[in-house]
Amino acid sequence: MDAEKIRNLTDPELKQTEREQMDQLFRLKFQLKMGQSESLKKIQELRRGVARLKTIARERQLGIVIKHSAPANAAATAPAKTAKAATHEAKPKAAVKKGHAKPAAKAKAKSGSKKKQGKR
Numbered sequence: 001m002d003a004e005k006i007r008n009l010t011d012p013e014l015k016q017t018e019r020e021q022m023d024q025l026f027r028l029k030f031q032l033k034m035g036q037s038e039s040l041k042k043i044q045e046l047r048r049g050v051a052r053l054k055t056i057a058r059e060r061q062l063g064i065v066i067k068h069s070a071p072a073n074a075a076a077t078a079p080a081k082t083a084k085a086a087t088h089e090a091k092p093k094a095a096v097k098k099g100h101a102k103p104a105a106k107a108k109a110k111s112g113s114k115k116k117q118g119k120r
Contacts, residue, residue: 001017001049001052003052003056006052006053006056007056007066011057011060014053014056014057014060015057017053018050018053018054018057021046021049021050021053022050024046025043025046025047025050028042028043028046029043
């Protein structure tokens with residue numbers, strides 16, 4: 001169910017819808033465990049629907065009003081880059097040179113093993 005349709009429901013209708021979806025979710029989970037059904041997509045949709053219903057019920061409880069207005073043109077709906085995304089793209093990645101620090105460590109390991117071989 002769409003969020004706008006849910007917001008148009010009254011409080012008792014909202015509770016009834018939530019109860020029905022929870023019951024349906026229970027039955028689908030039970031069928032899944034019994035091996036009678038493989039409707040994972042339906043379970044996922046029901047979980048999201050229940051979460052949406054609970055969110056809207058909580059918004060009403062807190063007195064949060066969400067107003068959605070239709071944009072005047074398509075250019076207004078294009079998402080703008082956030083400041084974080086813009087700075088992330090602007091930063092050049094530092095050149096990482098691989099293999100310069102490790103040869104010294106390998107040399108120590110090799111020299112240590114030669115000493116052990118010489119003592120035998």
